[in-house]
Amino acid sequence: MSPNGQPATRPTQRLAALKRLPRPVYGHAHALPNIALGYAHRHPWAQLSHAISGVLEVHTEHAFYVVPPHRAVWIPANTVHRVTCTTGTCIRSLYLDQAANCRRTTDCRVLGINPLLRELISTFSGLPVDYEQHGADGRLVQVLLDQLASAPEEDMRLPLPGDKRLRGLCQRLQEHPDDATGLAAWALPLGVSEKTLSRVFRRETGLTFRAWRQRLRMLSALPALERGERVTDVALACGYESLSAFIAAFSQQFGRSPGEWLRGNTKAASVT
Template sequence: MTINELIKKYPSRQVLSNTYDLPAHFSEELHQHPWHQILFPISGLLQSEIAGKNVIVPHNGLIFIPANTLHKSVSVTRTQFLAVFLNPKGAVDYGHSFKSCLVSAFLKELIVLLIDQGLDNQAEQMTTNMLSVLRDQITIAERYEIPLLIPKDRRLLAIFKELNQQPDLPLTLAEWAVKVGASQRTLSRLCAKEFNQSFSMWRQNIRLVLSLQCLESKQSIQDIALELGYQSDSAYIHAFKGLFNQTPSQYRKRYLLG
């Protein structure tokens, strides 16, 4: 049964939920739901398009999608995510603004608890109270802005898929150009058009965003740097700080959830 069918079956419920497991590079069709949706990756990375806006959603972030908003997601890597659906006619007013934000440890536990009891609304007032807290936590959560990774052009997409599987590939722009059948100038122009940045910066952002998953493991910063193709951990730390305004160790301590 699809979630929209569940919504029709339980129109008076305040909250419904589902879990999805997507293989790498899976792309949804544009769709919408009559209820608000919270999309929260447990693992992996999503690039989502919501009402014409594109965002990257890692495993410690979420997006709030207002009811009846067209959206679709592409899994950058194999991704498992939780989806919480919130009745816009329920007791809690969630507003109608899209938001991409960080997930605190408390917010994560609240979402998990709602999913655990999602279809069993015997304690209606308790559920309302929890949903009010959920709304407030999303309202105060820090917004999350990560550069986009997945290109539309087929030649850049071929490069992206290879770097996604093997981020330490040392190929130069000239070598990539030969490999995908395009000139260096064309690849540079396409990166500027799609991402408003150079080819080398786009490639670096791919490595850095992929490293967010590595940081959840017990790998050392040095091992992660080498796995990504950096010559040293200091080079990786410098690049990471340039994108995320903090070191990988600070990111681990502040954002990663148990």
């Protein structure tokens, strides 16, 4: 209940009821739904969701994004999306109106978050909702926006096809990344040739079927690695018959081995 005895309003309801943000950047830790909203929704402001710990997964009509710990996802205004996450994920969200839109993009981006930006997001989440724009708080916000504008993008995106023939195929593989069914076998029930399906797949996603499936498997591995599962078990769950093949594919995709990736996350956590 609220202090006046009326039923308390949930943060999600309060956010949806806003006609405009109280400040160009809005992100008080206790005034926002810092939880994953697993239903499709959109809002008239850009959103930044920072994974302090755990792994976020953002689903849009055209792509699937994986946001590992100490990264963030930038979601442009009016983008229909839904968010899922692993158990124990801790999120900090910011909402930015047009005046504070420091990244001019029409689709989502996964951003690397350096220690300074993490501290800025954390500090900002404790400011009053109606922070003083022309004082110290306003200057902190400007530094936050400058850091967000220059944050590097990370390739954690899996493009999704619009073609109905491919939607079911991709959904099956997302649910079962270890499925080794070849494109020829997928083409048969669809009544098209393997060559035609391959051409459509590349046109719709910008990737070959093989490259798309490998990226899917690598992105699918991240939540399991973050949960502390054995690398060998993760490799098998992602459809790799040998640990060495999985490590090689992981290193090719992310520029470092699974062990190096985990150590990097641990190091980042130690300075938050």
